[in-house]
Amino acid sequence: MAPLFLFLILSSVFSFGASTRTITNYSFSIREATIKDIKQSIERNQLTSRQLVEFYLGEIARLNGLLKGIIEVNPDALLQADAADKERNCKLPGSLPDLHGIPILLKDSIGTKDKMNTTAGSFALLCSVVPRDAGVVSKLRKAGAIILGKASMSEWANFRSLNAPAGFSPRGGQGKNPYVLSATPCGSSSGPAISVAANLVTVSLGTETDGSILCPASFNSVVGLKPTVGLTSRAGVIPVTPRQDTIGPICRTVSDAVYVLDAIAGFDSNDEATRRASYYIPPGGYKRFLNPYGLEGKRLGIVRDPFFKNVQGLGLGQTFESHFQTLRRGGAIVVDNLQIDNIDVILNVNTSGEAAATIAEFKLSLNAYLQELVVSPVRSLADIIAFNLKFPDLELTDEIDQGIFLAAEATNGIGALEKAALLNLENLSTNGLEKLMRDKGLDAVVTPRWDASPVFAIGGFPAITVPAGYDSQGVPFGITFGGLKGSESKLIEIAYAFEQATMTRKPPSFKP
Ligand SMILES: *[C@@H]1O[C@H](CO)[C@@H](O)[C@H](O)[C@H]1NC(C)=O
Numbered sequence: 001m002a003p004l005f006l007f008l009i010l011s012s013v014f015s016f017g018a019s020t021r022t023i024t025n026y027s028f029s030i031r032e033a034t035i036k037d038i039k040q041s042i043e044r045n046q047l048t049s050r051q052l053v054e055f056y057l058g059e060i061a062r063l064n065g066l067l068k069g070i071i072e073v074n075p076d077a078l079l080q081a082d083a084a085d086k087e088r089n090c091k092l093p094g095s096l097p098d099l100h101g102i103p104i105l106l107k108d109s110i111g112t113k114d115k116m117n118t119t120a121g122s123f124a125l126l127c128s129v130v131p132r133d134a135g136v137v138s139k140l141r142k143a144g145a146i147i148l149g150k151a152s153m154s155e156w157a158n159f160r161s162l163n164a165p166a167g168f169s170p171r172g173g174q175g176k177n178p179y180v181l182s183a184t185p186c187g188s189s190s191g192p193a194i195s196v197a198a199n200l201v202t203v204s205l206g207t208e209t210d211g212s213i214l215c216p217a218s219f220n221s222v223v224g225l226k227p228t229v230g231l232t233s234r235a236g237v238i239p240v241t242p243r244q245d246t247i248g249p250i251c252r253t254v255s256d257a258v259y260v261l262d263a264i265a266g267f268d269s270n271d272e273a274t275r276r277a278s279y280y281i282p283p284g285g286y287k288r289f290l291n292p293y294g295l296e297g298k299r300l301g302i303v304r305d306p307f308f309k310n311v312q313g314l315g316l317g318q319t320f321e322s323h324f325q326t327l328r329r330g331g332a333i334v335v336d337n338l339q340i341d342n343i344d345v346i347l348n349v350n351t352s353g354e355a356a357a358t359i360a361e362f363k364l365s366l367n368a369y370l371q372e373l374v375v376s377p378v379r380s381l382a383d384i385i386a387f388n389l390k391f392p393d394l395e396l397t398d399e400i401d402q403g404i405f406l407a408a409e410a411t412n413g414i415g416a417l418e419k420a421a422l423l424n425l426e427n428l429s430t431n432g433l434e435k436l437m438r439d440k441g442l443d444a445v446v447t448p449r450w451d452a453s454p455v456f457a458i459g460g461f462p463a464i465t466v467p468a469g470y471d472s473q474g475v476p477f478g479i480t481f482g483g484l485k486g487s488e489s490k491l492i493e494i495a496y497a498f499e500q501a502t503m504t505r506k507p508p509s510f511k512p
């Protein structure tokens with residue numbers, strides 16, 4: 001971003017402050033504001049989308065140098081804000097979609113056909129031209145959202161190397177956890193989580209193949225919703241594997257995440273999986289499941305071994321015990337001491353078959369994505385590997401190997417090994433989470449932090465992470481509710497009621 005551009009933004013924020021004594025109180029109210037708060041202020045003529053975007057641009061100018069949550073700001077963000085403000089004047093109140101005039105940040109792997117780049121954090125894709133907006137981006141534009149920019153991420157969704165630092169990409173630099181700057185922000189949707197946590201934007205979109213929404217949400221004290229695979233379109237998003245990839249909201253509150261989910265879920269002719277999954281969407285969408293009494297009568301399973309045993313060792317045991325009490329007080333039936341069959345196998349990407357299947361699928365999917373680009377300096381995984389060898393331009397990139405890339409490049413489609421791995425993964429889900437949920441009649445399982453992400457990843461199951469506390473160093477952690485495919489309505493009821501009963505999230509403190 002050009003320094004001149006930043007200066008103009010800053011001066012416009014300052015002049016706004018100088019002319020209207022309410023700047024502190026006004027900016028205070030934008031910080032931590034929900035979509036609902038913002039809509040209300042806009043309806044009362046206390047706020048415009050332009051003021052909202054100006055506030056965020058000011059905060060980005062102030063904080064992004066430190067946090068590196070954002071790779072690019074949309075040069076058209078203010079234009080889009082003005083268009084939203086203008087359109088609002090000509091429409092009846094209440095006739096506009098919920099996201100109308102609301103700024104949203106997209107992980108850098110989510111394609112936009114506009115002035116911005118879509119690169120998964122890599123210089124290899126700089127100035128590539130996508131054929132069209134990603135399916136979820138078309139839906140966001142239809143809903144009137146303002147695309148504020150592209151968020152940083154772990155390069156290639158953490159699929160380049162096993163030794164890549166979380167939240168680092170050559171284009172974005174090292175993203176920082178705004179609570180404890182020396183702690184990991186986790187990845188790969190690091191930038192979306194960092195940026196909503198630090199109030200650089202209202203809401204954001206991340207993607208998950210295994211843990212990439214749940215983990216950064218957990219570490220940045222925000223809500224991460226990983227939808228059932230296919231509920232949201234993956235078309236136009238730089239892929240890992242269509243078998244597990246899913247696009248979902250990362251926001252400060254459950255209700256914000258649900259407003260975003262309502263806007264992006266549903267059929268997209270460019271992603272066949274959305275056809276079937278769209279039948280999961282309840283009439284009228286998910287908003288009506290924002291029910292403060294949503295815990296009443298829900299059967300929640302607790303798998304202690306290994307999940308809560310592990311966090312007990314970290315001194316978080318008491319906090320989670322008190323959360324179980326909260327769930328019971330809310331009227332949930334907590335079914336304790338359950339087991340998921342073969343959990344040790346499921347949690348190890350090598351023994352489950354997840355690694356073997358995913359690397360082969362990655363090569364196929366990434367090559368297909370690159371082939372579809374209108375313009376691109378690279379057209380295959382092999383080209384990207386060669387690019388990285390030729391341009392180890394950053395000190396840090398030099399030290400990051402291409403282990404996963406090379407393993408993926410060595411695969412040759414879906415052969416006997418991959419088929420066996422895929423069968424094993426299916427079996428692990430059928431005889432694992434699915435069997436447990438059905439045998440015990442559960443509505444959801446409760447797990448700490450993001451730790452159960454492989455359980456949800458390999459089966460394409462949905463899960464939602466809600467802030468659950470801060471450790472002795474001040475590093476945030478979440479609690480995750482997961483369930484069977486299409487169970488978003490139930491998960492939202494549970495997560496919302498839990499959030500309302502606990503209200504654990506607080507804005508970041510920027511500790512060293
Ligand atoms: C702003 O401050 C005024 C005066 O102190 C107060 O009446 C008003 O409620 C405040 N508005 C917000 C949104 O906090």
Ligand SMILES: *[C@@H]1O[C@H](CO)[C@@H](O)[C@H](O)[C@H]1NC(C)=O
Nearest residue numbers: 072073075115116117126127
């Ligand atoms: C996209 O990348 C090109 C090349 O670095 C750059 O000139 C352009 O400004 C980028 N777009 C945005 C919106 O930053």
Ligand SMILES: *[C@@H]1O[C@H](CO)[C@@H](O)[C@H](O)[C@H]1NC(C)=O
Nearest residue numbers: 162347348349350351355403
């Ligand atoms: C999986 O295998 C790779 C390559 O052999 C190894 O580096 C990695 O540590 C293994 N991961 C686990 C969870 O065992």
Ligand SMILES: *[C@@H]1O[C@H](CO)[C@@H](O)[C@H](O)[C@H]1NC(C)=O
Nearest residue numbers: 341342423424427428431432
């Ligand atoms: C599926 O898993 C069950 C136990 O969980 C095991 O007995 C069975 O052999 C597995 N089937 C295949 C085809 O791997």
